[in-house]
Amino acid sequence: MADSSQKTLRIREFPIDENPGHTYLNHEKGILSWLFTVDHKRIGLLYLGSVILFFFVGGMLALLLRTELLTPAQSIVDADTYNQIFTLHGAIMIFLFIIPSIPAALGNFFLPMMIGAKDVAFPRLNLASWWIYIFGALFALYSIITGAVDTGWTFYTPYSTQTGTSVVSMTLAVFILGFSSILTGLNFIVTLHKLRSPGLSWSKMPLFLWSLYATAVIQILATPILAITVLLLAMERILGIGIFDPSLGGDPVLFQHFFWFYSHPAVYIMIVPAFGIISELISTYSRKTIFGYWAIALSSLAIAFIGFLVWGHHMFVSGQSELSSVVFSFLTFFVGVPTGIKIFNWVATMYKGSIDLKTPMLYALAFLFLFTIGGLTGIMIGALSINVHLHDTYYIVAHFHYVMMGGTVIAMLGGLHHWWPKMTGKMYNEFWGRITCGVIFLSFNMTFLPQFIMGSQGMPRRYFNYVDQFQGLHQFSTIGSYLLGVGFVMMAVYLLWSLFKGPKAPSNPWKARSLEWMTSSPPTHHNFEYTPVILHGPYDHHKPMKEFRMGVAEESESPDVIEIDKDPA
Amino acid sequence: MANQSVATEKKSHLQHHFVDEDQQFESSKMGMWIFLVTEVLMFGGLFVAYIIYRAWHPDLFYEAAQELDVALGATNTVVLIASSLTIALAIRAVQLDKIKAAINYMAATILLAGTFMVIKYFEYMDKFGKGIYPGESYTYDGLEHEMAANFFSIYYMMTGLHGIHVVIGMVLIGWMIIKAKKGLVHSGYYTPVENTGLFWHLVDIIWIFLFPLLYLID
Amino acid sequence: MSHHISTLPTLLSVAGALLVLTFLTVAVTWINIPEPFNVIVAITIAVVKATAVAMFFMNLYWDSKFNSVVFLLSILFLTIFVVITLLDTLFREGGLPVY
Numbered sequence: 112m113a114d115s116s117q118k119t120l121r122i123r124e125f126p127i128d129e130n131p132g133h134t135y136l137n138h139e140k141g142i143l144s145w146l147f148t149v150d151h152k153r154i155g156l157l158y159l160g161s162v163i164l165f166f167f168v169g170g171m172l173a174l175l176l177r178t179e180l181l182t183p184a185q186s187i188v189d190a191d192t193y194n195q196i197f198t199l200h201g202a203i204m205i206f207l208f209i210i211p212s213i214p215a216a217l218g219n220f221f222l223p224m225m226i227g228a229k230d231v232a233f234p235r236l237n238l239a240s241w242w243i244y245i246f247g248a249l250f251a252l253y254s255i256i257t258g259a260v261d262t263g264w265t266f267y268t269p270y271s272t273q274t275g276t277s278v279v280s281m282t283l284a285v286f287i288l289g290f291s292s293i294l295t296g297l298n299f300i301v302t303l304h305k306l307r308s309p310g311l312s313w314s315k316m317p318l319f320l321w322s323l324y325a326t327a328v329i330q331i332l333a334t335p336i337l338a339i340t341v342l343l344l345a346m347e348r349i350l351g352i353g354i355f356d357p358s359l360g361g362d363p364v365l366f367q368h369f370f371w372f373y374s375h376p377a378v379y380i381m382i383v384p385a386f387g388i389i390s391e392l393i394s395t396y397s398r399k400t401i402f403g404y405w406a407i408a409l410s411s412l413a414i415a416f417i418g419f420l421v422w423g424h425h426m427f428v429s430g431q432s433e434l435s436s437v438v439f440s441f442l443t444f445f446v447g448v449p450t451g452i453k454i455f456n457w458v459a460t461m462y463k464g465s466i467d468l469k470t471p472m473l474y475a476l477a478f479l480f481l482f483t484i485g486g487l488t489g490i491m492i493g494a495l496s497i498n499v500h501l502h503d504t505y506y507i508v509a510h511f512h513y514v515m516m517g518g519t520v521i522a523m524l525g526g527l528h529h530w531w532p533k534m535t536g537k538m539y540n541e542f543w544g545r546i547t548c549g550v551i552f553l554s555f556n557m558t559f560l561p562q563f564i565m566g567s568q569g570m571p572r573r574y575f576n577y578v579d580q581f582q583g584l585h586q587f588s589t590i591g592s593y594l595l596g597v598g599f600v601m602m603a604v605y606l607l608w609s610l611f612k613g614p615k616a617p618s619n620p621w622k623a624r625s626l627e628w629m630t631s632s633p634p635t636h637h638n639f640e641y642t643p644v645i646l647h648g649p650y651d652h653h654k655p656m657k658e659f660r661m662g663v664a665e666e667s668e669s670p671d672v673i674e675i676d677k678d679p680a
Numbered sequence: 681m682a683n684q685s686v687a688t689e690k691k692s693h694l695q696h697h698f699v700d701e702d703q704q705f706e707s708s709k710m711g712m713w714i715f716l717v718t719e720v721l722m723f724g725g726l727f728v729a730y731i732i733y734r735a736w737h738p739d740l741f742y743e744a745a746q747e748l749d750v751a752l753g754a755t756n757t758v759v760l761i762a763s764s765l766t767i768a769l770a771i772r773a774v775q776l777d778k779i780k781a782a783i784n785y786m787a788a789t790i791l792l793a794g795t796f797m798v799i800k801y802f803e804y805m806d807k808f809g810k811g812i813y814p815g816e817s818y819t820y821d822g823l824e825h826e827m828a829a830n831f832f833s834i835y836y837m838m839t840g841l842h843g844i845h846v847v848i849g850m851v852l853i854g855w856m857i858i859k860a861k862k863g864l865v866h867s868g869y870y871t872p873v874e875n876t877g878l879f880w881h882l883v884d885i886i887w888i889f890l891f892p893l894l895y896l897i898d
Numbered sequence: 899m900s901h902h903i904s905t906l907p908t909l910l911s912v913a914g915a916l917l918v919l920t921f922l923t924v925a926v927t928w929i930n931i932p933e934p935f936n937v938i939v940a941i942t943i944a945v946v947k948a949t950a951v952a953m954f955f956m957n958l959y960w961d962s963k964f965n966s967v968v969f970l971l972s973i974l975f976l977t978i979f980v981v982i983t984l985l986d987t988l989f990r991e992g993g994l995p996v997y
């Protein structure tokens with residue numbers, strides 16, 4: 112890459128500084144050096160802090176909802192407030208938490224490191240994306256103060272054009288947040304194409320990066336449609352343009368097409384990065400080369416593509432034509448294929464591996480279990496005839512919480528623990544990590560398994576009252592949600608403890624093989640003090656660790672220097 | 681094709697995370713193309729709405745389009761094509777280090793863009809004068825079709841969003857003129873001018889579709 | 899890698915072609931081509947014009963092929979959006995939404 116006239120590349124091993132004095136954390140000091148940083152690692156942490164904050168806010172709202180559902184009649188809030196709370200819970204969790212969660216936080220931090228780059232391609236755009244995100248969040252806040260929104264996070268017309276609540280500012284918030292998401296995706300695509308270190312061919316890229324690539328493609332292709340959708344909705348409210356509003360000759364079902372053309376692919380923006388983390392975890396903690404590298408890598412792209420063909424499975428009872436319902440139901444089944452491919456390859460990777468049940472691996476196993484339930488129920492409700500019965504019931508609520516919380520959030524927690532030593536330079540307490548993982552796993556199931564049962568018996572979603580027969584299950588679910596809250600508090604405690612009092616982390620505590628572990632913990636300002644050269648795949652646990660720490664040697668260095676063919680076939 | 685090629689020479693704008701100028705230039709351009717994709721898709725949403733409604737109400741589109749002035753639309757098409765040419769000439773001039781000429785071409789582009797907006801302004805005013813407003817404020821009764829207002833809503837959304845892009849383009853080109861005056865762009869580094877040019881051409885391409893779809897329904 | 903600089907004749911002739919095509923697209927409305935061919939002709943001309951702009955003004959012709967692929971992807975996904983949505987709107991049992 113550096114000099115195209117050369118046929119060979121001179122490389123040598125670079126030792127890792129286990130006690131770095133100068134790191135990205137102390138490179139510059141002061142709050143402003145954080146708020147206006149262009150360092151992808153710091154921006155990753157800014158995003159991490161922000162999404163955790165919104166996860167907390169969304170979580171509190173969820174606990175309010177669950178508390179209201181303790182009794183069949185009104186418990187703590189009235190119907191209108193309940194509508195606003197579930198709308199806010201959904202909108203915050205989707206647009207402010209889960210969409211940016213893995214890519215913008217962990218992805219921002221690790222994508223450049225995993226390809227041996229100093230930064231993403233457009234560092235200032237990266238910072239802009241975070242500021243735009245904050246700006247969008249402020250708009251959402253403004254909407255909450257000025258009357259909130261009670262349409263559900265889906266903003267369906269015609270209700271969203273009639274309700275007296277603050278829809279326009281919320282749609283503008285969504286518009287702005289979409290822009291931030293686009294900038295992240297754009298940055299990642301260019302970075303992966305242009306900034307890979309010598310030797311890091313597409314076939315040697317960690318699977319987390321393949322998944323971020325697929326995610327970025329979806330972000331680029333789907334988010335603009337969300338932008339125009341919410342813009343048209345705002346215009347519908349402001350001017351009454353009559354495109355979606357039936358009382359003006361518009362078509363509300365068309366709104367649903369627009370909305371789901373973005374929002375179904377968006378569920379893959381949420382889950383595909385999680386798949387990437389799981390690939391890293393399963394290989395690392397099974398100490399085994401990933402099984403079916405290309406199958407996993409390409410299935411991410413396949414999911415990204417097929418994800419664009421199935422949006423109408425959210426609209427089976429909307430009044431869309433029978434023809435399109437049948438086609439959408441048929442196409443929906445195809446999504447299961449690449450997803451299944453991944454699950455089988457992960458399981459095959461673990462087979463005969465030396466599995467180390469560290470906290471991140473426990474999360475990976477929890478993911479396999481929970482996501483499989485979420486995915487399989489997805490296939491069930493993708494079937495037209497079954498969907499007609501289950502649509503808008505708690506069955507749907509359970510389905511998407513199993514994929515989004517049981518899938519994405521659990522995987523993100525796994526990734527957070529896996530990379531915690533690298534990001535902070537501190538180790539967390541393994542014992543409490545495992546206990547907490549167990550608490551979260553059990554209480555999650557306690558919360559959402561009953562919802563499948565209630566949904567199948569006809570409990571509709573988005574109601575604050577219900578018939579008495581469901582009270583037992585609802586209360587069980589509510590208690591589960593409280594325990595879930597306890598689990599997160601436990602995590603917050605031991606992670607904060609680790610931050611201040613935890614033991615120092617070595618550079619590579621898990622004996623992983625990908626590049627981000629081949630520099631000190633925490634990394635230095637430029638990630639690497641040399642230009643890394645990649646000889647082996649990211650999961651080649653059978654190759655000596657030394658060969659993963661190669662970098663371009665200077666002209667003057669003669670001992671230990673190896674000459675390699677620059678473009679091995 | 682007798683087109684020349686030159687290698688870049690001056691090194692000055694290289695950011696630390698790139699290996700060389702070419703890598704940086706190619707990265708920026710790829711980033712710009714990806715951004716243009718999002719623009720196409722955002723406008724695309726409006727085209728989809730157009731297609732759906734035209735398929736539902738062909739008579740509405742035929743009838744209402746007669747209100748639009750083909751001559752003005754065609755003039756604007758010519759104006760935008762001319763501006764696409766001038767911005768392309770500006771980029772060529774920068775590449776050849778003829779900064780003065782580049783500034784003049786960019787100024788011409790802004791002028792043409794301004795012309796486009798002025799013509800658009802008169803078109804809008806003419807419509808408003810008749811009571812053809814977007815959405816519910818529509819009061820014109822010269823059209824039979826009960827959904828006439830819906831056609832004009834689509835018309836205003838499409839041309840309005842396009843108009844906003846024209847204005848953004850004018851601002852960007854103005855900024856490039858300032859950069860050129862300060863000597864910040866030259867044959868060795870002209871990435872921002874190149875990307876502004878790409879943006880401007882896209883604005884032209886979108887109009888190329890808007891013109892026949894809105895004005896030329898017969 | 900080297901940068902492409904377009905020649906004057908290229909730029910001028912592309913602009914000329916665009917003007918001719920603009921005239922053509924207006925002129926075909928003077929002769930009454932029956933539905934749906936009038937739309938097809940109008941769109942075809944617009945596509946040719948847009949392709950010319952993309953290839954020679956935006957330099958895709960000389961550029962890395964990846965950028966062309968990126969651009970075409972936007973068209974592909976837009977087509978998916980249109981076609982699948984039409985599967986609904988053209989085949990509604992209840993007919994047109996009216997008001």
Ligand code: HEM
Nearest residue numbers: 378381382424425447486489490492493502503511514515
């Ligand atoms: C095997 C893959 C999947 C299939 C086949 C599938 C299928 C479905 C179907 C058919 C619905 C519509 C149910 C209804 O409203 O009647 C639905 C709803 C939903 N799914 Fe999935 N799904 C899958 C994976 C996912 C993933 C990975 C996520 C997110 C990470 C997700 C998130 C959602 C959400 C949020 C909803 C509810 C939207 C709403 O109405 O508010 N799904 N899914």
Ligand SMILES: [Cu+2]
Nearest residue numbers: 375422424425
């Ligand atoms: Cu879906």
